[in-house]
Amino acid sequence: MNPRVVSFHYTLKDKEGNLIDSSEGSHPLSYLEGTGQIISGLEDEIKSMNSGDKKIISVDADKAYGQKNPELVFDVPKSQFPEDEVLSVGMMFQTDEPDTVYTITEIKGETIIVDGNHPLAGVDLVFDVQIVNIRTATDEEVSHGHVHGEGGHHHH
Ligand SMILES: [Zn+2]
Structure with missing residues (x-):
């Protein structure tokens, strides 16, 4: 069976509650499961979520952008x-x-x-996630390794 394509809205803050990023007001973020398009600590948690689910997901720096080098x-x-x-x-x-x-x-x-560290290296992240849609990836998406359509790659 093909992997899932997950679309979700998120608000990202650090542990102190400072806003880092948010998809609010734009398209939800879509990704193809298993391709490493989002950080592993987030993908692991979303695996058990379904369309419409909301969850606060904390991801330590080690499972996000790593520690500062x-x-x-x-x-x-x-x-x-x-x-x-x-x-x-x-x-x-x-x-x-x-x-x-x-x-x-x-x-x-x-x-x-x-x-030269990623700006979020060493930062423990807190995602407020809402799953907008989950569907099965098409064969074409699987062979390309990315999502097509809204929120995906429109040109390649
Ligand atoms: Zn493609």
């Missing part, structure tokens, strides 16, 4: 950045390495501190 925090001399770039804390940029986004976390004179 101190080796991804660097001091970079300001001279290594393009001269015309106005640098500020929170600015994100990529290097030659794919899949790593660095964020400027501190500016100390001529030294720029950058952090």
